[in-house]
Every structure is written in C-alpha cells, then in structure tokens.
Amino acid sequence: MSEAILRLRDAAFQYEDADARAVDGVSLDVAPGEFLAILGRNGSGKSTLARLLNALLIPSAGSVEVDGIEVSEQRAYDVRERCGMVFQNPDNQIVATVVEEDCAFGLENRGVPSKEIRRRVDEALREVGMLDRALASPSMLSGGQKQRIAIAGVLAMRPKIIVFDESTAMLDPVGRKDVFGLARRVNREEGVTVVWITHFMEEAVQADRVVVMDKGKIELEGTPREVFSNVTEVLSLGLDVPEMMKLSRDLRGAGLEIPLDVLTVDEMAEVLGKWQA
Amino acid sequence: MMNVTIGQYFPGDSFLYRLDPRTKLILTLALIILVFISKTFTGFALVFLFVLWCAFSTKIGLKYMLKGLKPLFLIIALTFVLNLLLMKDGAELVHWGILRITEGGLRTAVFMAVRLILLVLTSQVLTLTTSPIALTDGLETLMRPLSRIGFPAHEISMMMSIALRFIPTLMEETEKIRRAQMARGADFESGNLLQRAKAMVPLLVPLFVSAFRRADELAMAMEARCYRGGEGRTKLKQLQFHRQDAVAAAAVVAMYAIMIALNALGVF
Ligand SMILES: Nc1ncnc2c1ncn2[C@@H]1O[C@H](COP(=O)(O)OP(=O)(O)OP(=O)(O)O)[C@@H](O)[C@H]1O
Ligand SMILES: [Mg+2]
Numbered sequence: 274m275s276e277a278i279l280r281l282r283d284a285a286f287q288y289e290d291a292d293a294r295a296v297d298g299v300s301l302d303v304a305p306g307e308f309l310a311i312l313g314r315n316g317s318g319k320s321t322l323a324r325l326l327n328a329l330l331i332p333s334a335g336s337v338e339v340d341g342i343e344v345s346e347q348r349a350y351d352v353r354e355r356c357g358m359v360f361q362n363p364d365n366q367i368v369a370t371v372v373e374e375d376c377a378f379g380l381e382n383r384g385v386p387s388k389e390i391r392r393r394v395d396e397a398l399r400e401v402g403m404l405d406r407a408l409a410s411p412s413m414l415s416g417g418q419k420q421r422i423a424i425a426g427v428l429a430m431r432p433k434i435i436v437f438d439e440s441t442a443m444l445d446p447v448g449r450k451d452v453f454g455l456a457r458r459v460n461r462e463e464g465v466t467v468v469w470i471t472h473f474m475e476e477a478v479q480a481d482r483v484v485v486m487d488k489g490k491i492e493l494e495g496t497p498r499e500v501f502s503n504v505t506e507v508l509s510l511g512l513d514v515p516e517m518m519k520l521s522r523d524l525r526g527a528g529l530e531i532p533l534d535v536l537t538v539d540e541m542a543e544v545l546g547k548w549q550a
Numbered sequence: 551m552m553n554v555t556i557g558q559y560f561p562g563d564s565f566l567y568r569l570d571p572r573t574k575l576i577l578t579l580a581l582i583i584l585v586f587i588s589k590t591f592t593g594f595a596l597v598f599l600f601v602l603w604c605a606f607s608t609k610i611g612l613k614y615m616l617k618g619l620k621p622l623f624l625i626i627a628l629t630f631v632l633n634l635l636l637m638k639d640g641a642e643l644v645h646w647g648i649l650r651i652t653e654g655g656l657r658t659a660v661f662m663a664v665r666l667i668l669l670v671l672t673s674q675v676l677t678l679t680t681s682p683i684a685l686t687d688g689l690e691t692l693m694r695p696l697s698r699i700g701f702p703a704h705e706i707s708m709m710m711s712i713a714l715r716f717i718p719t720l721m722e723e724t725e726k727i728r729r730a731q732m733a734r735g736a737d738f739e740s741g742n743l744l745q746r747a748k749a750m751v752p753l754l755v756p757l758f759v760s761a762f763r764r765a766d767e768l769a770m771a772m773e774a775r776c777y778r779g780g781e782g783r784t785k786l787k788q789l790q791f792h793r794q795d796a797v798a799a800a801a802v803v804a805m806y807a808i809m810i811a812l813n814a815l816g817v818f
Pocket of ligand 2 (some may be wrong): 321
C-alpha cells in the first residue's frame with residue numbers, strides 16, 4: 274500500500290455539552306484512490322468522524338492527517354480544499370439561486386480568478402451531467418439532481434478526497450443509485466479517494482473496504498466479505514446483513530447448495546447461473 | 551399574495567435587461583430624485599413618458615406591470631385625498647361647508663399622486679428586468695467602498711441571496727406542513743381573525759424549528775466549502791460596464807438638464 278492519504282491516530286472528539294466522546298480513539302489509514310464505506314448505527318459517531326476529516330471539527334485528542342496536512346485551526350482551509358464534503362440534505366447545502374453560481378461558490382471563496390472559475394465550473398457540471406441545467410434554479414431540480422450539483426461544487430475544487438455523509442439517505446431509489454454510481458465513477462475514473470458513510474448495506478458491499486463504528490470506536494474493519502461474514506457481530510452492532518446474504522441463507526435452507534457469502538446481485542447471478550448448469 | 555408583481559423578476563431580453571445592474575440601480579435612484587425635484591406638470595409628463603417608454607421597451611406588457619400598482623392604489627388615493635383637503639393655498643375652487651379645496655391643494659395632491667405612481671413604476675421596471683442575483687451583486691459592488699468604514703456590504707448581499715434561495719424551499723415546506731395539519735383536522739380557513747391566527751401556531755412552530763436546522767446545516771456546508779466572509783473572494787461573473795450603460799446614463803443626464811430648464815422657466 275502506498276502512503277496513506279488519510280491518516281488517523283487515536284483521533285478523538287467530544288462535544289462541549291456531551292458526557293461521552295463522539296469519536297473515541299480512532300486509528301485508520303485510507304489509501305489514495307480507495308473507496309471506503311463507513312457503517313454504524315445512529316449516533317455511533319460517523320458524522321463526527323466525517324467532520325474531523327474536513328476540519329469542521331478539530332480533534333480534541335490524537336491526530337488526523339489529510340494528504341499530509343495535520344488538521345488544525347490554522348490549516349483548516351487547506352484541509353477543506355483537499356477534502357470536500359457532500360451532506361445528507363440536498364436542500365441545505367445549496368447556497369445560490371442558480372446552478373452554476375452554486376457550483377462556483379467554493380472557488381469564489383478561494384479567490385480563484387473568474388476565467389478559471391468558469392472553466393472549472395463547466396468542467397464539473399459536464400462531469401456530473403448537469404451542464405445543460407447550468408442556468409436553472411436549484412429549487413426546480415429533483416433531490417438526486419441537487420446532490421449532483423453539490424458533487425459538482427465539490428469536484429470544481431479538485432479535491433483529492435470526498436466524504437459523503439449519507440448523501441443518498443433522503444433520495445428515492447432512482448436518485449440513490451444515480452448518486453452512488455456517480456461517486457463510484459469519480460472514484461474510479463478520477464482517482465478521487467471516497468469515504469462513503471451510509472446506512473445501506475447494498476452500497477457498502479460495493480466498497481473496497483468497510484469500517485463499522487459503534488460508540489465512537491471502530492468495531493469491525495475489512496473487505497465487505499470479511500466484515501459481513503461475522504453475521505452475529507454485524508447484527509449486534511445494529512446493522513443489517515446485505516439482502517443477497519440473506520437470500521443465500523434462505524436458499525441454503527431450501528436445500529440449495531450455494532455459498533453463504535454472496536454479497537452482490539452480480540455474484541448471486543453468477544452463482545445461480547453455475548448452479549443451473 | 552401571489553399576484554403582487556413588485557420586486558419580481560420577469561425573465562426576458564431587451565436593452566434594459568442588458569444594462570449593468572449598477573447602472574440600473576444608480577439611474578433608478580436618479581430618476582426617482584428627478585421625480586421629486588420636478589415642479590411643473592410638463593416635467594412630470596416628461597418623466598412619465600420616459601418611464602413609460604422604458605416600460606414598453608421591456609416587452610413585459612403594461613397590464614402585468616400595472617397589476618403591481620394595485621396594492622398601492624389605496625395608499626396613493628389616500629395621499630391624494632389628504633393633500634387635497636388639508637393643503638390650503640391659492641385661489642379657492644370649491645367651498646362646501648367645512649370642505650374647502652384650493653388650487654394649491656389640488657396641485658400638491660396631483661403632484662404627490664403622480665410622484666408615487668412614478669416611484670413605483672420606476673422601481674418596478676428595475677426589479678422586473680434585473681435578476682435577484684444581479685441585483686444583489688450590483689448592490690454589493692456599489693456598497694463595497696462603505697465596507698472600509700465597517701459597513702457589512704458583503705454580508706448583506708449574502709443574506710439577501712440566501713433568503714432568495716430559501717424562499718421557494720420554505721414555501722414548499724409550509725404547504726407540506728399545512729396539508730399535514732389539515733389532514734389531522736386543523737382548520738385554517740374559518741373563524742375570526744384571532745382564531746385563524748391561533749390555528750397558524752402549529753404551522754409556524756415546526757416551520758421555525760426546521761428553518762433553524764436548515765440554517766445550521768447550511769452554515770456547515772458553506773464552511774466546508776471554504777467560506778470565510780467577503781475578503782479575498784472572487785466572482786464567477788465579474789460585473790462590467792458596456793457602451794449601452796453610457797447611453798442610458800446620457801439619457802438620464804439629458805432628462806436632468808431639461809428638468810432644470812423647465813423648473814427655471816416656471817412652465818405650467
Ligand atoms: N452538535 C452536537 N452537540 C452535542 N452532541 C452531539 C452533536 N452532534 C452529535 N452529537 C452526539 O455525538 C454522538 C455521535 O453523533 P454523530 O452525529 O457523529 O453520529 P452518526 O453516526 O452520524 O449518527 P447518524 O447515523 O444518526 O447520522 C451522538 O451521541 C450525538 O448525540
Ligand atoms: Mg450522521
């Protein structure tokens with residue numbers, strides 16, 4: 274593995290009015306170009322961890338390094354430029370009344386010259402397939418389209434890492450697939466490192482690596498297959514097992530000799546195809 | 551509520567649309583001042599024709615624009631009547647018991663009414679032809695010199711554009727909550743004013759709660775995108791003056807010259 278782009282060492286954070294740490298001693302390395310999924314029940318500290326990666330919060334103990342920069346009050350803007358963030362609610366992260374103006378917001382804040390902003394905004398909008406809506410009003414767009422605009426706004430900053438904090442949670446199934454697919458493409462084609470926080474197991478199984486958090490700590494970590502093979506543990510951490518794993522269990526119960534660690538629909542199709550033959 | 555056309559943008563493309571928002575802001579102000587320094591009917595007629603011509607050139611349709619005057623009709627009528635009855639100056643025109651209308655009173659009443667109409671019409675032309683973004687951008691740039699003495703020019707324009715951004719969102723949400731409350735038996739339509747105001751409480755409380763949550767999340771999203779106030783900020787679209795701005799300014803300067811001449815000559 275090459276040099277980690279995100280490096281956390283015993284990182285911890287406690288909110289002022291809280292009596293327990295929201296993130297409690299997390300150590301984690303994320304490789305450049307990796308697609309990492311973070312799972313965990315409500316209140317397990319996922320969003321807090323995400324905010325540490327973007328210098329929205331500064332660790333109260335331990336350290337967080339983003340692309341070689343230690344997260345601190347002083348370097349906050351350098352960190353934010355390298356690590357973009359897409360939030361959950363599509364409505365509450367769009368600032369401007371015109372799509373392209375919103376997309377330009379981050380670059381304007383960084384003082385990039387107008388011409389360069391124009392170029393990068395057009396490029397980012399093309400990338401997310403929204404160039405033809407550049408002059409539209411965001412309030413006329415669907416939830417999925419709004420998230421695409423939010424992604425374009427982040428992409429225009431050319432970050433090395435993008436953190437998605439449950440960015441598909443408020444979308445309908447079509448929008449969810451669409452936005453997840455876009456994140457995967459950006460990861461694969463642009464080599465942007467993605468940290469994907471989610472409650473959907475079907476998304477997590479497609480990640481390179483999965484981290485499961487509970488009470489501010491990392492409880493499980495590994496490839497989706499490694500993590501989800503600990504069924505009892507996964508369930509005890511308040512998560513579900515992926516649909517296909519459930520199905521393979523049921524099929525086994527019905528007398529079908531198929532492996533128990535089938536994760537995705539594609540894998541299931543392959544297994545069933547073999548079985549049929 | 552919906553048929554108020556004041557302060558609304560009407561997308562289009564004509565000479566006035568292409569003017570720089572700063573030019574439009576300054577010239578609108580200049581025209582309004584012009585209306586107030588005019589002392590002659592000829593002067594009013596001149597400004598009136600000019601504004602009317604501007605309005606026509608937008609191709610928006612006078613009917614749509616005049617609709618904007620409707621809510622102000624009462625205020626204009628009231629000003630007219632008050633001036634007519636209370637101003638006593640010059641020859642007496644009507645004397646009816648305590649009712650006394652003088653020539654001076656009539657003149658002032660007509661002047662004030664015409665001024666108000668022109669004021670509304672002129673600002674109408676401005677807002678109808680300038681998108682909210684251009685308007686806030688223009689205001690911010692014009693007020694920027696004031697930020698050196700601590701005037702929050704950038705903050706005000708940012709607040710205005712965020713407000714504009716969230717009006718449709720909050721309207722939609724109000725409607726959603728209203729429907730939800732109605733499904734639970736809330737009644738917003740019947741009863742006297744007090745009862746209806748009371749019925750609004752279960753609508754406003756969730757709306758405020760959600761607005762605060764939205765504000766919180768938006769602030770975080772803005773910070774995540776490196777926002778730190780107006781200092782060192784650039785713009786996607788830089789405002790730029792063109793030849794047409796000079797043409798428009800020249801027209802208004804000419805109006806001033808004529809007006810001063812008319813006032814000096816004391817034409818009717
Ligand atoms: N602003 C805050 N002030 C105080 N406590 C907070 C704040 N935000 C979160 N917490 C607490 O910190 C803990 C972790 O919250 P966090 O939002 O990181 O969890 P999460 O895993 O993102 O949950 P969810 O799945 O619901 O989004 C929770 O106990 C929560 O109540
Ligand atoms: Mg969260």
